[in-house]
Each structure stands twice: as C-alpha cells, then as structure tokens.
Amino acid sequence: MSLLARLNPPQQNAVTTTAGPILVLAGPGSGKTRVLTHRIAYLIRDMGVEPWHIVAVTFTNKAADVMRERTEALLGMTGSLSGLMLGTFHRICARLLRMEAERIGLNPRYVIFDSDDQLDVIKQALRDLNIDEKRNPPRAVHAAISRAKNELITPDRYPIATYGDEITARVYERYQRLLGVSSALDFDDLLVRTVFMLRDHDEIRDRYQRRFEYVLVDEFQDTNTAQYELVRLMAGHHRNVFVVGDEDQSIYRFRGADFRNVERFRQDYPDARVILLEQNYRSTQTILDAANAVIARNRHRTAKQLFTDRGTGARITLYQAYDEHDEGNFIIDEINRLKASGQAKPGECALMYRTNAQSRALEEAFVRRGMPYRLVGATRFYSRKEVKDVLAYLRLVQNPDDDVSLRRIINTPPRRIGNTSIDRLGGWAAGLGVSVYQALRLLGGDAPPELAKTAGAHPFTKATVAPLLAFYELLQNWIEVRNTLTPAQLIDRILEESGYREWLRDGTEEAEDRWQNVQELRTVAGAYDEMEIGLALDAFLEEVALVSDTDDLQAGSDVPTLLTLHAAKGLEYPVVFIAGLEEGLLPHSRSTEDPDGMEEERRLFYVGVTRAADRLYLLHTFRRGNWGRSDFAEPSRFLADLPRELTGGSTPARQAHRAMTTWGSEERRPTARPAYGSSLRFSPGQQVVHPVFGKGTVITSKLVGGDEEVSVAFSGKGVKRLLASIANLKAV
C-alpha cells in the first residue's frame, strides 16, 4: 500500500519532501494532522529513518496521543514508534531536563510548579521584599515575569524603564531564587532551561543535534520566542525542520506566542520550501464563506482562499436568547431536534464559549433538562483542594525541598503547627539560605555538618519544637520507603500515617465527595504500578503537572461537548454552537482597546467557526448575568461581518441591533428563530398587557413543565418572568 494514495498533491509534497526546512501553511480542515502522521510514517517506512532520530512537537498531549496512534496504524503495528520523541514542548523539555539534570546542575528530582504554586511563590517573594500586594497584584507581576521568560530574558537583563519594571525585576530575581531553593521549575522554566542548556553546553547540544535528524512542529503559529529558539537549536545540525501552521489560528498571544514566527522562519531559513494547503475537507461552503468573511477583516495576514467541494450546506443560524439560561435551553432544544430528525447525534455537537465562567449557566441548563454532557476544562480535577493536598504530600516525598508543598501540608491536618511557627521556620530557613526541609533537618540534628556549623540556635520554644519534629519524623519515614513502594501504595501510607484520611472523612456528605476524589487520584496513580519503582513517582507527578484541559477529552459516549474556544483548537464537530457573541465577551473587553488584541479575538472567532463541519449556530443574549448583576448585552461586532445570505436572509447584527434599541417598543421582531413547533400563546415581539405592570413586549416564551413561561419587558417596570396560566396576560 502506498502511503500517498489518500493525499492530494500539495499534501503529498509535504510528506515526501524530507530534506531541508519546510513551512506548511495549512488552513483549517486542510488535513495537517494527516500530513504529519503520513510524514512520520514515510520517514520511518520509506526512508528507513529510526524513530529515535525524529522529534515531533504537538500542541496538546491529546494531539500527541492521536498522532502516535494514527502513525502506528499507518505503519501497521503498535510499538513501531518506540524511541520517537513526541509530545508538547513542555513535556519534551521536562524529559530532556530530567535526563541531563546532573550535567547542568539541576536536581533530577525537581518538581514542576503549577499556576497556583507559582502564584504562591510570587506572593512569598513579595512578602520577602516588603512589596505591597495591593499595589502590585501577584497575578500581574507573575504575568510580567512569564512574559520575560518567554522572551528568554533573565532577571539580571530585565529592562527597566519604569518603577513598575524595577519591582518586577526584583520580584523576578527573588522568585527564581525561591524556585531554586525548592528545586522547582515553573512551566516557563521548562522551556527556558532547556534552551539555555542547549545553548551553553556544547556536548549536550551536539548530542541532541545529531540525534534529531528530523524535527516536526505542529501549530507553529503559536510558538513563543523560547519555543522558536528551541526548534532552531534542536534542528541546528541536520536542518530538516518541518513546521506546520496557520497565522489565522494564532490564539495564544497572551502566552507569548507570536504568529510572526512564521515570517521569521522564512527569513531564518531562506531556502525553506513553502507548501500551501488550501483545500478544506471539513466544512460546507457556507461555513467557509462565513469564516473567510470574518478573517478577511484582519490586516496582519497573508490572504488565503479556502475552498471545499462539500457543497453549500445548511445556513447559519443566529439566535438572540433572552439571557444565558435561555441560551442554554435553545441549544438543548436544538440538539434534541437534530437528534429527533436524525440530522445529528448529540455526541456530534459542541458548544463553545469565550470564558470558562460562561459554562456555569450552560451546564445548569443541561442539568435541569436532564441532558448529559461532557465538560472540558474549567473546575479541573487537579485543582481540587483535597487532590492538591495529596499531591503536595507526594511531591514533598519526591523532593522534600519543595517549600510550597511543605507549607501547604505541614499543618494539614492540624498538627499544632500554627502560622507563627511556620513563619518563624520559614524565616529561619530563608536566613540560612536553605529550604524549610533543610531547616527541619537541622532542628532534628540530621543536618550536614557544614550547615550545622554556620547555623546559630534555633528560634523555637520547646512547645513548638515537638510538633515540628513529629512532622519531620513522619516525612522522613516516607522518604525512606519511597523507593520500595508504588505511587499508589505510597498514597495509601501517607493517607493513613498523616491522619489525612481520618481528618478528611468527617462524616459529612461533602467529605465523602472529597474522599472520592482522593480515591480517584489513587486510581490514576495505579497506572504506574508496573513501572520501575524508582521512576514511577517522578513520572506520575510529571504527568499530573502537565495534563492539559483537552487531554481528558475521551470520545465514546454520545453526549455534547462543552469547551472554550481555546480548547476547541484542532478539533472538529459536525454541529457547533458558539455562545455569547456579545461585545465585551467576544471580543472580550480586555482586548478591545488594543488592535492586536482585537485581531486575536477575531481569530478566536474564526477558529470557532471553522470547527464546524455541517451546521453552525451563533448565539447572543439580550441581557447577560455577570457575577450577580444582569446587564444588557450588545451583539458582537463580528456578527456584522457575516454576509446576510449565509444566515437566512437577515443581516444579523443590524437586526440584533434594532432589537436592542427598540426593545419594548412595537417594532421588535425576533431574530432568526427556528420553528419550535410550539403551541405557545405568546411569541417574542408580541405586545401584551398585564393588570399590574401595564403594557409590555414579550421577549421569550417557552414551555416549562407543561406551563408557558413568558418573559415580558414592561416599560418602566423592567423585565418580568410570568407563568401564562397564573398571570393575567392579554395580547394587545
């Protein structure tokens, strides 16, 4: 069988041109995953390249899994890719650093700090430096530091133009020091340290540059400076670097990604072959036309013309819901209707939104209507308190210098170690320039002689020393057995001996929920039972630190998927609903002042639109509840860019706008609302009169539990929800 049979000419080109730098500009749905998998298979099967000599970078771990699976299928056997380095930038870096740790003076037991841990460290640094948290929000300071890291700027080189920069530079310095004491790396460090490792260590660089004969990078438009540099270094010897990207789908600017890296690639590799993939195999022409119309308004892009031979397809549906609950209900009705008419299964539907906060109301609708769904991201399992606690114990056993984990659990469950003791202990350790664990060792008389010599007397009373030493003993016992137990066994032991289980299960229902989560974590850890015991804990913790939201997206059950537009990148669904197309939400208010930010919002919308294969629904609300309050919502400016013939003849934004401005007056007409097949007495736009509230306009009307619930906007009285059977509503 030829690998090339199912590829079009440009795709074949991208697969078989193996030598030298190659840039593939791939529009949405143009088969780039197919090109990547076929290329790897081609290299191995037809070119005889050892998998060991190939490195492939994907955007999510999920994408990596898919790629491995499909490539193995092409090669016709599992395990045929052993040695292939395949994963996200972060995971690949974590692995390289683990392997080379000793050579670059890094503790091989290093832990990876997640965002919460990172914020804790920032706060600690601010406290250490006596900097006011109110005036310098930890999140903002962290963002500035992260930006610097993505640009490969070290603390000593941090450019200072303002007083704020001065502060950032000092916190940055302190932050790195604290991470160092804890033998911890944050997400950015994984990239930065790897770049510096390859840059500064000739032997290591040579070794990897020779090894990596072929370098492949997916989603290249979302690389940042550090990642770009990493690619350059990895491919430095053989120069067989193959990158795939689409400037129009660059949506991670906030993370330092810069789609101009695509342009930079062309400059840095003037001999690069450029291959365009413009044929779309996913969407109907209607959807592509909408997508083209939306993205064409961006100025910083190279124009592409996407085409498909899939035919026109269904029109795009626009719906103005009354509020976010109505939005959810409409979507559910529509999913049910598609299912009943055999047009789409629930599992083929996806519901996308800009912010995670939006999922709450939508979920509520699903729960109320008894419709199952799958939620990607949001309140993630690994951010639960109890899960983080257990992980903190494990991390501490793996790397006792991890101060963040130690502080987290030193008094959880309560062990008579209060804040004053912890602060004093921390201060003492900081004064000695060591981790809290090292300070505890000193207290227990176990410290290395050179440390014991320089340290003076400890600052504790007898009453506080005892609980500290008790905790130290506990920890010490686990450290001694860590290489004889599987991660799951270690969890069991910790849960018992720390008293955490007993403390957590206090008999309440909520506590049992939490205990379930702990048990689930234990189950996840169970996957490492078979691994060599010395490596298992490490691997487990790394896995947990680098899981991404889309990774737990297991297909299978036939239920709709709820996810953010960011999480939707790279995925496709026959039916796509995009909710919350409103000013301030999409585009988001945080981006509207900045032209580059606005272009990115538009790309985000573009990504959402192009996920749809057959049907696209665009929704916005009349009023939206934002934390507590409910405000009037203005339709997104992006809606105005959709050609009217794609949306059932009406110009959506103008119509929506008219609806907005004349709401409550007699001119109000509903936006394109598909037939509900209802026997409702009232319909949107209708004028009614109520004995108490007076004259009003119907906004929505729907069946709720057999009764008709009508939302009416009364002039001067606001919007009321009424039950038709109870309220004495009359049509005018």
Added chain:
DNA sequence: TGTTTCGACGTTTTT
C-alpha cells in the same frame, strides 16, 4: 492555635 465571619475584590484565554 483554630475557627468563623465579613468585606473587598475580581475574571480571558493555558502549559
């Protein structure tokens, strides 16, 4: 030292 309550505050998107 631990627990509770109140007020201020904020939210984009993610590895």
Added chain:
DNA sequence: CGTCGAAACA
C-alpha cells in the same frame, strides 16, 4: 457569585 484575606472570636 465565589474566592481570598484580614479581623474578630473561642
């Protein structure tokens, strides 16, 4: 609305 931190209490 929810989390988080500080103050107020037991």
